Each structure stands twice: as structure tokens, then as C-alpha cells.
Amino acid sequence: MITGANGGIGFWSTLQLARRGAEVIMACRNPEKGETAAQAIRARVPHARLHLVPLDVASLNSVAQAVDEISTRGPLDGLIANAGMVHTPRTRKESVDGLELVAATNYFGHYALIAGLLPVLEETPAARVVTLGSLSTSLVRARLEDPQLVKHYSPWRAYAQSKIMVQSFAFELDRRLRLSQSSTRALCAHPGYSISGRTQIIDGVNNPSPAKVLAGNLQRPFSQGKSQGAWPIVRAVLDTDDVDDPGPVFYGPRGLVRGVPRRATPAAITTDRWAANTIWNAAETATGISFLG
Numbered sequence: 001m002i003t004g005a006n007g008g009i010g011f012w013s014t015l016q017l018a019r020r021g022a023e024v025i026m027a028c029r030n031p032e033k034g035e036t037a038a039q040a041i042r043a044r045v046p047h048a049r050l051h052l053v054p055l056d057v058a059s060l061n062s063v064a065q066a067v068d069e070i071s072t073r074g075p076l077d078g079l080i081a082n083a084g085m086v087h088t089p090r091t092r093k094e095s096v097d098g099l100e101l102v103a104a105t106n107y108f109g110h111y112a113l114i115a116g117l118l119p120v121l122e123e124t125p126a127a128r129v130v131t132l133g134s135l136s137t138s139l140v141r142a143r144l145e146d147p148q149l150v151k152h153y154s155p156w157r158a159y160a161q162s163k164i165m166v167q168s169f170a171f172e173l174d175r176r177l178r179l180s181q182s183s184t185r186a187l188c189a190h191p192g193y194s195i196s197g198r199t200q201i202i203d204g205v206n207n208p209s210p211a212k213v214l215a216g217n218l219q220r221p222f223s224q225g226k227s228q229g230a231w232p233i234v235r236a237v238l239d240t241d242d243v244d245d246p247g248p249v250f251y252g253p254r255g256l257v258r259g260v261p262r263r264a265t266p267a268a269i270t271t272d273r274w275a276a277n278t279i280w281n282a283a284e285t286a287t288g289i290s291f292l293g
């Protein structure tokens, strides 16, 4: 299952997994965009096994409905928590649940989704949860005492802090899964710097403006397309070389911002135990959901 599978890295991860014969649940908030993306994949992989599930990850009600629907389908082998707000609002906004919108989308919603789907993941031996981290985790002064940025909102901090939270959450989830003797593993991967202007045009899926294509060409030495950006994510969900690794397991491009996937070093704050507990507790408070406590 991939959240935000209709565009960007989620689309390319779905296509690459479909090419390997995987059956993929595409969880998308806009059904038309989801259908367009599924058709684009079927045009390239005629026998692709794709299922669309509605999911607005910024709404806890929508998350609960998606959990109910997916739980009736039987075991889940892997979950890629990809959906994300990358272009964040200039001023602080709240989700339908009254949570800071960027954190609600990038972290709290995925926390609730993973908590709800853990039973169906655990039906598959060695199932995998992959969250989407970011290089921005090293580039911001976090305010973890203010997880919803009531006092310290800026568009950049909202993004980078949400990525610190979701990256730390993957590593803490993995620790707690191991402690509970679960065979499910949680990992994190980041796509470097992967931009739409350097990505193949696919009508309805990737239609960059001429300005974005120009910007993409200017940034060629230190960027890549989103199809390459999907490689570390696909590797994180499929590669079994790391199965006995005590973690944290983090993948990213060999050239930091671009290139083939390899093991990467996560930002120190995302492997800090105090920060991890603060971040986990913030999600419990925000969502009212506790698991693996």
C-alpha cells in the first residue's frame, strides 16, 4: 500500500513495484487523480494489479475509514507512508481535526494509519513499514516542545519538523516492534532532491510548467527526476539484506541528492531516544490513539 500514489514519488514507486509484479493499493485523496494514475500505470504494465482506496491522510476520520476498508482485504506485506505536503502554507493552518496541517498530513495521519493497519501487516511475516524522511531534517532547529508549532510556525520549519517527526517515528516504531517480538520492520528512506521539472511528462500525473522544466534544467547537477527519487523507497520496502540489522535503517541516494540507493546516515535528532519519545507522545495526544506503548 502506498499513500499519495497518484503523483510524484508515490506514483513512481507504484509503477516500479507493479513492474516487479506487486499488487498495490493506491491510497489517494482525489479519486479522479488516482484513476488517471492507475490508467497511466496500466498503459505501461498491462497486467498491473492496482486497487484504489480513498484516503485523505490529514483527516483522522478518513484514515479510520481506509483502515476499515483495507483490513477486510487480508494481509498487507508493506506500507509506504509517502503522502506529504511539500509546499507548505505561508501561515499556520489546521486540519479538519484542529491539528496543524503539515504535521497532520506528514506525521499524525500516518501514525494513525500505521497504528490501525499494524494487525494486517503482522499477518505477513517480516512485513515492512517505510516512512519518507528528508535531508531537511539536518537543516532546521526543531521545536519539539511545540509539535504543532502554535508559537513557532514558519513554512520551512513546519515541513522540516514534520519530516523529523516521521523519520524518528519509523526508527522508534522499529525499536518497539522488536521489543514486542513482532517480525514487522519499520524503516525510513529519503529521495534526495527529486523534482517535477526533471521528471518525464505524463498527462494528468506530471505536467510541469515551462518554468519548472527550465528550473529543472538549471538544477540538473544537484537534482534528479522523481522516478529516480523512488528508488530508495522501493529498495527500503523490498531489500532483505538488512533484515537482521538492529537499525535504524535509512536509505537515500548515493550522491546525497541524487543517484542509486544506498544506506544513509540519518540526522542525529531522528535517532535520539528522548526526541523519539516526545514525538511519539505528541502523536498519541494529537490522535487519541496509543499502540506499542
Ligand SMILES: NC(=O)c1ccc[n+]([C@@H]2O[C@H](COP(=O)([O-])OP(=O)(O)OC[C@H]3O[C@@H](n4cnc5c(N)ncnc54)[C@H](OP(=O)(O)O)[C@@H]3O)[C@@H](O)[C@H]2O)c1
Binding pocket: 003, 004, 005, 006, 007, 008, 009, 010, 027, 028, 029, 030, 033, 055, 056, 057, 058, 059, 081, 082, 083, 084, 085, 086, 105, 132, 133, 134, 135, 190, 191, 192, 193, 194, 195, 226, 229
Ligand atoms: N521530492 C523531494 O525531493 C523530496 C525530498 C524529501 C522528501 N520527500 C518526501 O517524499 C514524499 C513525496 O513527495 P513528492 O515530491 O512526490 O511530492 P508531490 O509530488 O507533491 O506528491 C505528494 C503526494 O502526496 C499526496 N497528498 C498530499 N496531501 C495529502 C493528503 N492530505 N491525503 C492524501 N494524499 C495527500 C498528493 O496528492 P494530491 O495530488 O491530491 O495533492 C500527492 O499524491 C513526501 O512525503 C515528501 O516530504 C520528497
